[in-house]
Amino acid sequence: MSPEPLLFWQLDDIAPGNVVVDYGKGQLDGRLEGNPTVSPDDQFGAVVTLDGVGDAVVSPAPLPPYTTYTMCGWFRVPTQTSGMQTLMGRDLYGVHVNVLGRIMADLPGTNVRYSSGAGLFTYDTWHHLAVTRDTTLLRIHLDGVVVLEASVGAPPTVQSSFVVGRPPGNASQYQPMSVAAVRLYGTALSAAEVTELMAVDESPVTSFVRTHPLDFELANVDQQPVLYIDDAATSQTLTLRVTNSSRHDITLWPLSGAPSVTNRHFTLNLRPGTIAPASTVGLAASGWALAANEARTELYLRGPANAVVPAAASVELPLTGLRADGTDGTRVTRVELAYQRLGYTGETSEIVGTRQQSLEVVNHRGRPDIPLDVAFVGGNRVLSDGSGTSSLRLRVANVSRRVAIALAGSATVGKERASALVLSFDVQLANETRDWALTTAGQVGAVQVALTGATGVAWDVDKLIDDERAMWTLTPKQDTTIAAEEWLELGIGPVHGLTTPGHAPVVLSYRNVPGFQDGFVSVDVERSPLLFSGTNVAVGGVAAPFKLTVRAATEHLQLRREGQTGGNQIYLELYQSETSANVTTYPSIRFHHAGKFWHRIEGRPDGFMFKWGPPTSDDLSDIFARLGVFTSMRVDKVAVSGGEGHLRVERRDQAAGKQVFLELFQADVPANQGTFPSLRFHHANKFWHRIEGRPEGFLFKDGNTGSDDLRDIFARTASFTSLRLGSTGIGESDLRRLLDLARRFPF
Structure with missing residues (x-):
């Protein structure tokens, strides 16, 4: 990868203040001399054009000093009949071309000029030129190929202004040219790095914008791309909004007569069955005319002669009298805008192209008050700890006491017209932040949606995931019903929640439900490091088998106090509320390694006891320490204390007779060995x-x-x-x- 440039002028626009913006690390915006213009270009989208009379681009002075360098950029020079043209340079050195097709480079601090062979550079053609100099070599690159390599002496330090369009030290010899993507580095790039820059500059994005400058939207009064299937007495209006997404004005060429397939600026193409044939389509825009074919699949629009759509501006064309064809029920369809007989202002080339968008046809026939309730069962939280997964249960219930909800099966009406439940939520890409997303695009592929409940028929589950949203469409294969006070349940999982706590909306849409309008319900999922299961809570776990469960792969539980006062402080208390006189509870902490060991520290009225793990066991466990500090110690019925500065072994048993108070015991050893305590x-x-x-x-x-x-x-x-x-x-x-x-x- 190439290093970051000291200076990078994209030269596809002129910013306010009559400057060109520097996208390099030096933030060295170029100052304009004369009146350079921005011109459309098929290869780069837009470029700066210098007139050769007084136009140039000059950097601030001085630039950061350097000894090795790379100068490069794209140049198109109109045909010249004599002389030499200076393209760019610093101090008293520059990069030049001449009528013989030679490319020349001067060295700072010397009178030496290095030249390539003749016949290489051609006029009226875009060429990428780069001159690099390290401590020993100077190279000239033409379109990514080294055409000259020469040994040079130790370079001097240079730090004056950088100039495009004239010699650096001469403000009178301006040269005509178009120029794009000029860069200056403080090091000599390799041939591979120069080639890499060329590939970056020739990105197809700018070329696409240049050749496809128009985009469009088709939206209803709510600014949504939706056309409703309804029985309303009034028709609907969709506004066609055509936007000039380029950086140059576009002019509609003059047309006369009624709009037709050949006499139009725009055609809006719709799939058959989108617009009802009985629709009387009109256009409520002054100076515009509209005609439609009989099937209402092609709408022809002609605009005013020489009307201009400014760069980054839009023209809005309200299409009236629209009714959706309800034969195929709710669906998503495609609409296409085709354009012709227009061009960039001041140019003679015609712009011809097409763009496509989606349009939703949504059922609004029937009652709007469908008796469906959508809610999570067992909690609406998923883990956001970055490692654990969670599952959700979304219940879709018929809350009516008397009315069943009928669902049309795909075997009866076809899959496109069948009743459907659509579950969806947003996802987040690796290089973005979407706080409303549930999970990442990389992890959503593991999520499955399974349906259970009281319908008694099989369902198709179709999954669709893109870089913004995940969607599951559930369609019954046979006609069925959700009986009164019955429900369906969608199991969703495993879900890796985003690592940031927050809320993510999950949307359940329903469509083509006989007798009811299409609609949707949005319910929130909370991303959290805490999970609830009934009355239990889990931290870092997918289930909460106890009142509080803390799970972690590498982390630990920390009880942290921020107070600054000293003294004895309680950090953890195991508290048993008061019990009756004949009931005593002994709180304990258990240390448990599944399948290997478990021990307890148990609190009793007379102190702590170290016991075996089961709470029903009174078997004692061993303790190990480097040093044990006690005020006294009891072994069975003998107590050992350190009162009055000495060790005291005290027997509490009241039985008389001979008693051992202290024994030095050596376990059995082989017969030929002996230990003397x-x-x-x-x-x-x-x-x-x-x-x-x-x-x-x-x-x-x-x-x-x-x-x-x-x-x-x-x-x-x-x-x-x-x-x-x-x-x-x-x-x-x-x-x-x-x-x-x-x-x-x-x-």
């Missing part, structure tokens, strides 16, 4: 000792678990059944004898 007494950097349990008893050791060094014990009284010193054991009787000897033979 120990308690360590540790004062950082001062001492540490251990009491270690062994099969033979307790050992008082150094605090290091890798050490077997024994430590001293100190006590007021030590009670032992025996005492061993080194390898010598001393029992109670041995000790008594030693004490007796000591008393007998004191030292």
Whole structure:
């Protein structure tokens, strides 16, 4: 893709203030010298024409400086018999052509002029010229082909005005030409980029507008393209509004005599069966005449001689005395406007063409008060979270207590004349914003409409989607009725709602219902991140199985407080209203992974309990943490507390006897391994000792678990059944004898 130009003059119009608008990033609107004009052109729609006497287009000065560049544009130069013509340029350099068909380019800061071969450029023909210069090469492109490539030195910086129609430094040598789509870049474009620009400039849109400058509308008094089938005593009027959509005035060429297939400016062609043959068609427009063929399928219109339809203006032609042919019931038909014997003002070429539009023929016979009620059942919301889908149920009910509503089947009267229900809503394209759309054009294809209810016959469902609207036409195959107080229901889904909350109208039209006029009912669908199902609410989900269901693929639920005051704040409360004295409810929060695990945190009068997931279960769950901070802890019937700065293990049970308050337990290990549990007494950097349990008893050791060094014990009284010193054991009787000897033979 080409870079954005420093300057881009489309040169298909002259803006107020006698300037040409710059569509480049520099916003450098061109100032006009002389009196350039805008002329129609078959290739570009419209172009600026310079007279060669005093006309030119000049940019503001100075432009942003640059060293490399591209100058390009479309030029058509009238035939010259001698000399050289300068097309565009900056400073003291420019782009020129001459009578030999050469294309020449000057270099800024030098006296060097580079020239292509002869016979390349032709007069009176559109050519695309581009001159590019990078740091080493200068190239001349003609109609996308490089016709000259030359090595050049280091470029100087240039920043003066850019001029089209004369040499940059000479305000007296003006050149005649027509010019379009001139661009200036601060870099050298490649040959592919130059070719790409040519394709953009030669877009068929402008050429189509040039060759098909007229558009039209056919509208009733409500400004709608609708003709009613009715039994009214008065006929209807449709206004034919013909608009000049080009940028140039159009003149109707003189015609005389009655309008006919050969003597007319316009013909309005209608399909057979659109206008009732008994219609007396007239034209209520001064200076205009109308005639119609016998079948009322062709209406010929002749306008005043030399009448002008200005650019972007319209002429309104009221067609009176119209009645719709009701044979085929409600339908959409085509009308065509053909035009001839007219041309652009000041030109001799005839403009001939046709345009088409749609016209609705709508049944207005019968009663207008059909007893139909249309409403959503189960809520009118669809998800707007960007990921979930929703379904809707639209009920079409006969609210009469006594009268059935008859529906004509396609097998009886044909599909075009059969009764029909038409469901439709707007869609949004990827590059637009339509707040009233229900879903996007890319996602509406998944939506299906299914009919259920009390008709007892099969229905055809025809789906039509364009870039604006989705429509389903439902037609019964056989004659049927909607009985009094019965209903039909349309299931609509899956629907991906637009990601912006809002409302989208869904329209249900009904047509060809015997005894009633055609009509429609519009009901709103709300796009919302919240869904209701009965008394339940869902966030981000298609169903609400509980009072509140929050569903998300990646997001989380956040309880957010915006207040700036500190202190203790309640963010979530599980509240049970007051119950009778014999009923107690234990609120809980459940953590649930489907098919894998579930746990609960349950509130009780005595505190929190971590339990297994089912609310009927009292099985406790484990908890895991890096650090647990408690004021006390109870294991079964033993409590552990940290009061008064120490750990206290307290037993609440009142039973007497021997009780274990603390146990260091090692699970079973292989027979050749052993673990020796120990308690360590540790004062950082001062001492540490251990009491270690062994099969033979307790050992008082150094605090290091890798050490077997024994430590001293100190006590007021030590009670032992025996005492061993080194390898010598001393029992109670041995000790008594030693004490007796000591008393007998004191030292």
